[in-house]
Amino acid sequence: MAEEGQMNYKMLALIVVLVIIITGVASFTFFTYFSVSSDDKNNEKEITSIEDIRPTYNAGDYTVNISNNNQINFVRASIVFELESTEMVKELDKRSAQIRDRIISTLRAQNEEILKEPGANTIKKIVKDKVNEILISGKITNVWFTELVVQ
Template identity: 30%
Template sequence: MVKLTGMNHREIMINEDNIEKIEEVPETVITMTNGNKYIVEENTDEIIDKIITFKKKFIIQILDRQIFTKGDESMSENKPEKKTDGASKIIIILLVLLIVLIGSFAGYILFFGGASNFHPSSSNNTNTTEVNTVSAADENTYSLDEAIVNLADTDSQRYAKVKVSFGYNEKNTKLKSELESEDVNKKPILSDAVNSVLRSKKAADLTTSKGVDEIKSEIMQKVNPILKNGKISNVYFDELVVQ
C-alpha cells in the first residue's frame, strides 16, 4: 500500500492494486475499483512515482529472500557451484518481472485511468488540470442565495432546493475582491452557472454521495472560467433538499 496525503493533511493508505483511475478536476481524485473515491494533495505523477517506488521495494524484498534461501539450500547440499547459477537466474527473472509490472501499471494509469488528464479538450482549460492543495482550514467561503431549481426528471415534476457556497484560498485577496465587488455583481452569473448544472440532473443524481461529488466537480468546471483572479477549490451544499 502507498501512503498519500488526504484532505486536512491527513495521511491515508491506498491499495495501489485497486486503483481504477486518477483524475484532476482540479483536485486529485482517486477512484477505486469498488467505487470509493479519495481526494489527495499529490498530483498524478507523484502518485505514480510513489507506486513505482513501493513496487521496487517489494520486488527487492522478494529478491533478497530468494537469494538467501537459495544460498542456504546450495550450502546444505554441499554444491557451492550451483549457488551463483541459481541466484543469477532468480535475479534475471525478478528484474524482468519488475520491468513488466512497472511498465504495465504506468501505462494503465497514464493511458486509461488518467485519460481525462490528457484529453485534447483539457489542454485549453487549465481549470481541469490544476491540483487543489487548499485545505478547509485555509479557505474563505462565498455563498450564493438560496434557489429552487427544476430537475430533468420526465416521469414526474421534481425540483431541488439548494444553497451553495464556494471555498477558495484565503490568501487570494484579489479573488475575494472580485467575488464581493459592488461595482460588478457576479452573484447572478455564478448562480446561473450552478443552476445550469443542476437543471441537467435528475433527482437520483442528488441522492448519492458519488452523484453529489460529480455535480460539485461539474460546478467547479463551470464556475472557474468565469473568474478572472483565481479559482474556487471546493463547492459546498449548505442546503440540499430534493422533492
C-alpha cells in the first residue's frame, strides 16, 4: 500500500508538471501570435501611408520683392508641388514660365499677415489654386515650402 501512495504522488506530480508545461507553451504561442499579428498591422499602416505619397515636382526657388508693404521687403521661397500623377510632370515642364509668373505674382501680392502666418497654409492654398487654374492634365494636390524666408 505504501507503494500505491507513492505511485499516486508520482503520478500526481507528473500530471501537475505536464499541465504547467502545456500551459506555458500555450501562453507563449498565444502571446507570440498576437504580438506578431499586431506588428504586421502596424507595418501595413506604415506601408499604406508611404504609398499615399504622390509624385512631386520641384517648382524652383523664388526671391520676390513685396509690393505695397512698408515692413516686408522681400520673400525668398523654395516650392515643391505634390501631383496627382507622374504624367503631369511634362505639362509642368512645358508651362514652367507660366507657373513661375503665377507664383511670383502671387507672392508679390500678399500682405504681412498671410506671409508670416504659422504653417503658411493660406499662401500654400493660394499658390495651389493659382497654378491649378492653368493646368489641363491634372491638379496639384499639395504645396510645400522647403524654404520660406520673409524679411
